[in-house]
Amino acid sequence: xxMPNTAVGHDVPRIDGREKxxxxxxxxxxxxxxxxxxxxxxxxxYAHARILSYDTSEALKLxxxxxxxxxxxxxxxxxxxxxxxxxxxxxxxxxxxxxPVAAVAATDLKTARLAAQLINIEYEALxxxxxxxxxxxxxxxxxxxxxxxxxxxxxxxxxGNILWKASISEGDVDQVWSDCDVxxxxxxxxxxxxxxxxxxxxxLAKPEQNGGITIWSSCQSVFxxxxxxxxYLQMPMAKVRSLVPHVGGGFGGKGGLHIQTLVAKLAMTxxxxxxMTLTRTEDFEIVRSRHPIRIRMKTGAKNDGxxxxxxxxxxxxxxxxxxxxxxxxxxxxxxxxGPYNIPNVRSNGQLVYTNKLRAGPYRGFGNPQVTxxxxxxxxxxxxxxDMDGFKLRQLNAVKTNDAxxxxxxxxxxxxxxxxxxxxxxxxxxxxxxxxxxxxNKRRGIGYSALTHMCGIQSTSAEVHLRADxxxxxxxxxxxxxxGSNTILSQIVADSLAIPVERVSFAAPDTxxxxxxxxxxxxxxxxxxxxxxxxxxxxxxxxLFTHAGEMLECAEHDLELREGGFVGVKGVADAQLxxxxxAGRAMACVGGPIAGTDTLVFDGPTLDPxxxxxxxFAFTNVGIYTFGxxxxxxxxxxxxxxxxxxxVWSAHDVGRAINPAMVDGQVHGGVVQGxxxxxxxxxxxxxxxxxxNPTLMDYKIPGILDVxxxxxxxxxEAAEPTGPYGAKGMAENSLVGIPAAVSNAxxxxxxxxxxxLPFTSERVLRAxxxxxx
Amino acid sequence: xxxxxxVITLNINGESIELLLDGGETxxxxxxxxxxxxxxxxxxxxxVCGACxxxxxxxxxxxxxxxxxxxxxxxxxxxxxxxxxxxxxxxQEAMVEHGGLQCGFCTSGMVxxxxxxxxxxPKPTREQVxxxxxxxxxxxTGYTKIVHAAMHVAEAYSA
Ligand code: FES
Ligand code: FES
Numbered sequence: 020x021x022m023p024n025t026a027v028g029h030d031v032p033r034i035d036g037r038e039k040x041x042x043x044x045x046x047x048x049x050x051x052x053x054x055x056x057x058x059x060x061x062x063x064x065y066a067h068a069r070i071l072s073y074d075t076s077e078a079l080k081l082x083x084x085x086x087x088x089x090x091x092x093x094x095x096x097x098x099x100x101x102x103x104x105x106x107x108x109x110x111x112x113x114x115x116x117x118x119p120v121a122a123v124a125a126t127d128l129k130t131a132r133l134a135a136q137l138i139n140i141e142y143e144a145l146x147x148x149x150x151x152x153x154x155x156x157x158x159x160x161x162x163x164x165x166x167x168x169x170x171x172x173x174x175x176x177x178x179g180n181i182l183w184k185a186s187i188s189e190g191d192v193d194q195v196w197s198d199c200d201v202x203x204x205x206x207x208x209x210x211x212x213x214x215x216x217x218x219x220x221x222x223l224a225k226p227e228q229n230g231g232i233t234i235w236s237s238c239q240s241v242f243x244x245x246x247x248x249x250x251y252l253q254m255p256m257a258k259v260r261s262l263v264p265h266v267g268g269g270f271g272g273k274g275g276l277h278i279q280t281l282v283a284k285l286a287m288t289x290x291x292x293x294x295m296t297l298t299r300t301e302d303f304e305i306v307r308s309r310h311p312i313r314i315r316m317k318t319g320a321k322n323d324g325x326x327x328x329x330x331x332x333x334x335x336x337x338x339x340x341x342x343x344x345x346x347x348x349x350x351x352x353x354x355x356x357g358p359y360n361i362p363n364v365r366s367n368g369q370l371v372y373t374n375k376l377r378a379g380p381y382r383g384f385g386n387p388q389v390t391x392x393x394x395x396x397x398x399x400x401x402x403x404x405d406m407d408g409f410k411l412r413q414l415n416a417v418k419t420n421d422a423x424x425x426x427x428x429x430x431x432x433x434x435x436x437x438x439x440x441x442x443x444x445x446x447x448x449x450x451x452x453x454x455x456x457x458x459n460k461r462r463g464i465g466y467s468a469l470t471h472m473c474g475i476q477s478t479s480a481e482v483h484l485r486a487d488x489x490x491x492x493x494x495x496x497x498x499x500x501x502g503s504n505t506i507l508s509q510i511v512a513d514s515l516a517i518p519v520e521r522v523s524f525a526a527p528d529t530x531x532x533x534x535x536x537x538x539x540x541x542x543x544x545x546x547x548x549x550x551x552x553x554x555x556x557x558x559x560x561x562l563f564t565h566a567g568e569m570l571e572c573a574e575h576d577l578e579l580r581e582g583g584f585v586g587v588k589g590v591a592d593a594q595l596x597x598x599x600x601a602g603r604a605m606a607c608v609g610g611p612i613a614g615t616d617t618l619v620f621d622g623p624t625l626d627p628x629x630x631x632x633x634x635f636a637f638t639n640v641g642i643y644t645f646g647x648x649x650x651x652x653x654x655x656x657x658x659x660x661x662x663x664x665x666v667w668s669a670h671d672v673g674r675a676i677n678p679a680m681v682d683g684q685v686h687g688g689v690v691q692g693x694x695x696x697x698x699x700x701x702x703x704x705x706x707x708x709x710x711n712p713t714l715m716d717y718k719i720p721g722i723l724d725v726x727x728x729x730x731x732x733x734x735e736a737a738e739p740t741g742p743y744g745a746k747g748m749a750e751n752s753l754v755g756i757p758a759a760v761s762n763a764x765x766x767x768x769x770x771x772x773x774x775l776p777f778t779s780e781r782v783l784r785a786x787x788x789x790x791x
Numbered sequence: 792x793x794x795x796x797x798v799i800t801l802n803i804n805g806e807s808i809e810l811l812l813d814g815g816e817t818x819x820x821x822x823x824x825x826x827x828x829x830x831x832x833x834x835x836x837x838x839v840c841g842a843c844x845x846x847x848x849x850x851x852x853x854x855x856x857x858x859x860x861x862x863x864x865x866x867x868x869x870x871x872x873x874x875x876x877x878x879x880x881x882x883q884e885a886m887v888e889h890g891g892l893q894c895g896f897c898t899s900g901m902v903x904x905x906x907x908x909x910x911x912x913p914k915p916t917r918e919q920v921x922x923x924x925x926x927x928x929x930x931x932t933g934y935t936k937i938v939h940a941a942m943h944v945a946e947a948y949s950a
Contacts, residue, residue: 036887039895040879040902044871049829138868217834217842217896267832267896268930431846500894500931564885683890686933714839714928722924722934727917729935 027513027743028692032680033505035265035498035526044114044265045235047221048296051625056085057225060278060297061121062137063113064302066149066374066707067162068142070111073121078134078617083126085289087138090120094253100275101345102182103170103634104163105377107251107280113142113341114162115375116707117304119278124285125295147374147707151313151334154180156370162339162372173688174339175634182337183345183370185352185634187625189424192362195328199319203399208774209388209702209757210633212309214381215719216499220277220306221296224286231258232283237266239274239497240537240667245529251280252287252338259283260374261529269499271380274539277306277344294358303712304591308701310347312388314357318396324406326415329396331355331366331387338377344370344505345636350472350666351385357393358426358434358645359415360411364424374707380539382545382688382750387469387695387757391775394467394758398765400633408735408762412468413438418530418721419736424641426626428784431746433671433736434468434645440669441466441647448665449766452651456767459656464766465757466649473545473747474641480547482511482554484607487584488597490515490558493525495535496547501749507551509676510742514555517583517597533617541747544676546620546643548742553616563614565600568608642738644746647668648755652763656791659783660752661764663693663725666756669732673746678733685731687754694720697776803828806873812859815870819854821867828898830870834928841927842901845869851926852903868898873906879941881944882906891940893931899925905941913948915941 022410038044056500064557090110090428097103109120121138125131146160147290157179166177176184196202222236232256236246238261252259262319286293297305310772312314319328332600333351352368367387399407419432445464452462471620481493492511498504508522525532534546559579566585569572570593586594601649604612624638632638650725651665669686675681698718703712733751736743765771794926800809803822812823819836822828822845834842836855843854854869873880882905885891892898901924906924908915913924920941921934929937 028892032890033892036892037879037883039892039898040883040886041874041901042828044895045829046832048833049823064867175867215930217894218832218838218926219834251800265895268894270930296833301835308918457859500896502893605946608820679890683893683932683936687893690933713837714835715837719928719930720925721928722938725934727921727935727938729933771813781821 027509027676031505031509031519031677033502034508035504046218046265046267046293049332050223052225052292055292055294056124058282058293060119060133061116061135062296063116063120065142065144066115066116066147067145068113070139071143074139075782078136078612081134083130084134085125086285086287088117088122088284096251096781098247098251099174099341100343103749105340122281122285131379133342149707151336151371151375153372173636176746180372181362182341182372183348185348187632188365189276189630192328192330192363192365193199194548195318196364198420200322201397201400202319204317205315205773209312210775211311212699213701214270214272216268216272221298223294224283225292227546232287233260234279234283235262235278236261237262237273239269239499241527241529242495242534243537244279246278247373248280248283251272263497263527266499273574274380300712304709307377309381310378316392316393320400320668324362324411324414326359326361326402328363329361333368335370336373337370338373338375341379342377343377343478344378347385349636351389354386355389358417360379360417369705375703381756386754390754391757395761398762426629427623429643431736431738433734436734437645437647437669437671441649442735444667444732445649461654461656463763464649464651465759465763467758469646469755471644471751471754472641473541473644474620476541477619478535478546478550479533480554481533482614483613484558484601484612486601489521491523493532494547495532496543497527497529500539506544506676510548510551510557514552514580516581541750544745545747548745550616550618554740557614558612559761563599565603566595569595575648577629580650642746644751646751648759650759650763652767654764654767656768656786659779661697661777661782663680665728667725668752669734670751671734671736672748673731673738673741674735674744681733682731684749686729688752689726689729689756690720692753693725696757696760699775757765799860803867814860817855818857818859821859824918828869828871830941832896832899836928840899842897844903846903849907851907885943889940889943890936896930901937909944915945
């Protein structure tokens with residue numbers, strides 16, 4: 020039963036492509052409602068201060084101003100996922116410069132912004148804690164005085180400005196250093212990266228007559244928005260309806276709340292719809308960033324290349340609020356061992372508060388940072404042993420049915436296939452690079468292996484059969500641009516043997532969609548794919564039951580036929596269309612056909628007999644995924660400029676439901692990774708002010724900054740639990756890029772960089788220091 | 792910013808529209824807020840991202856920088872003027888078919904920039920396409936498939 024161009028494994032163009040290509044697709048700022056007001060905010064001028072008073076009288080006098088809200092207008096509710104530490108708007112204190120302190124709604128945007136300027140807030144400045152070292156100092160001012168009283172989802176240690184500690188250890192690392200023939204040690208520092216989705220965050224809220232509120236927002240989960248807004252506003256979730264228009268990218272940045280609560284509160288205060296969209300600068304200043312991490316790592320091996328010990332100590336700068344940082348810490352600590360069987364490992368992490376923008380989840384979730392350290396050290400060990408880096412990786416690589424640190428079994432491992440695929444793809448590349456090098460333009464190739472995961476949390480789906488044999492797919496999944504609407508529709512179409520055009524995809528709506536956690540953790544294809552497939556199979560079973568009765572034959576004699584038919588095996592003209600079956604179900608027997616499926620990721624948890632684990636925010640994470648990446652650079656030794664010439668990226672995706680879209684995720688992730696490696700960095704000044712909150716000063720890669728040659732190599736080691744064997748992959752293509760660039764620079768000109776981003780200045784300084 | 796209003800006639804997508812506008816109003820504000828044509832996107836409002844790209848007399852301009860009052864006798868094309876009903880233009884079709892768009896937020900700007908470029912350079916090299924797109928940022932695609940899309944259109948022209 021083959022379904023050309025529609026079925027799983029084919030490059031189906033995205034189902035919402037036409038509306039996006041014509042500008043018809045509505046994003047949040049494209050929406051408006053009758054009587055709609057516009058919102059604006061007042062942002063803290065201090066990184067750390069007590070709020071003494073608000074004076075909103077001048078703002079309220081301005082014609083056109085309909086509402087002003089401050090911390091005084093909210094219940095004192097603290098929100099957060101693992102640690103509840105964040106008020107809906109600054110209350111009593113501000114903890115970063117730019118933190119929203121008040122908000123205004125007015126008849127037009129200019130009036131709202133003018134009113135915001137007329138609000139006077141009196142502060143009493145407190146000492147700023149801006150660096151990790153200051154935060155670790157027990158004498159530093161506390162950013163959260165009530166840390167010990169906060170609700171904590173899982174137990175963990177904390178003290179001072181350290182809000183969470185996590186660690187895992189296996190084997191006995193202290194005992195084996197003396198057995199190592201070679202040891203490498205180093206300190207690495209990564210930077211804050213902004214998600215820089217092209218669409219700034221925004222929200223539109225409409226008060227309802229029943230006292231409830233409807234919120235549209237640019238987000239990665241309608242359910243997370245519903246739950247958090249309901250909690251902050253102390254309303255039942257039944258009164259908070261959350262929807263989402265098209266989303267212009269997320270990458271983790273829209274995974275939690277941004278301004279939804281404030282917009283909802285404004286709308287309820289003035290009983291009118293209110294819209295607020297962040298300016299690019301506001302979006303930089305108040306949403307979230309990738310974690311800067313300081314990583315100390317030590318790795319030891321035997322002369323034959325066997326890795327036997329690794330020790331990691333890291334400090335994550337979480338900024339002013341916990342957000343999802345405890346989980347990022349957890350994952351970074353967990354994955355820092357890398358995809359290698361290292362018997363003795365100790366990984367420790369601390370997460371600190373600073374008076375800066377909160378850090379949060381961002382594509383890779385702490386993994387690109389620790390992979391930079393880990394894969395640098397793999398190359399350094401190979402160099403010391405005078406061994407090929409590939410050989411060292413292959414020698415120590417985890418394989419199918421090996422155990423991960425903590426004991427979880429790896430059911431399907433395509434890591435070795437990724438390395439083999441990479442070796443083939445890059446054959447001859449090193450020689451080409453060497454041959455093309457000149458005395459001041461040095462070329463080199465660098466590699467990085469990577470591992471990640473997909474899965475976590477729960478999801479559900481419904482598939483409804485319509486009268487003409489079309490099907491309606493209903494999930495709570497938000498497509499943030501990666502293409503899940505298409506992938507999930509393909510899965511339904513394939514499993515029912517109908518064209519994708521016969522599947523309608525329902526937009527997520529908390530009033531009518533089955534629950535899905537969120538678009539994050541590379542989980543949608545794997546988790547929602549499973550549940551969508553389950554619901555479609557459920558429909559297929561009902562179709563067969565009806566068809567068996569209608570055709571008077573046993574169900575096992577029936578087969579699905581292309582185009583939406585159920586027929587008797589071996590009898591070409593004995594068949595029923597889905598429409599005929601739907602007609603019977605709707606009018607006579609059984610009722611409308613609908614399939615449902617619901618699931619939670621419940622893979623094995625960590626084995627306490629195997630590893631000592633402390634402060635983990637989660638204990639089962641999902642399915643492991645693997646990859647291998649390579650980068651060719653040209654380093655200009657006169658200017659320090661690093662130019663990326665070619666990138667190869669091999670990923671084990673289990674099964675590519677839509678290979679072209681897999682390639683799209685690979686290319687996009689690679690380029691975001693190049694931004695992280697080379698140019699992007701949020702920089703704060705000494706008052707805690709973000710110095711570069713514009714696209715002029717914060718440089719993401721443009722087309723001429725990146726190579727035209729990005730080769731995606733798809734490896735398919737089917738995951739037994741995955742839909743059609745598929746695993747998640749959308750984060751993976753970013754994870755190894757900083758490490759591969761670092762290794763390529765070292766290969767090109769022999770210098771080691773350990774602080775991201777690798778700017779021309781840093782490269783030049785390293786070259787100078789090395790006397791090159 | 793001037794608050795003086797003036798009557799201006801704009802020719803947008805082949806239609807003449809008379810509007811009462813602030814002197815300081817940008818083309819992006821006019822099309823999005825006054826005319827409700829929201830296909831042109833605001834990614835930065837600072838002239839960097841290119842999401843607001845429109846054509847003025849066939850040349851790509853940044854809608855967030857161009858003043859509407861300066862465009863009164865010129866012909867303006869926005870993304871809404873590119874397709875013919877349900878028939879997409881070749882570059883729109885190619886962007887959909889070849890994965891040149893993901894979230895779609897940069898897409899209007901990409902399509903307009905490429906429409907103008909391909910009209911003048913029907914047989915470009917990949918490198919020329921890349922240079923033409925140097926003022927349009929995309930965070931999702933890594934750009935490669937946008938270039939593929941443009942090259943497919945160019946090949947179809949020259950076939
Ligand atoms: S919105 Fe005009 S260039 Fe970004
Ligand atoms: S497709 Fe998302 S920014 Fe280009």
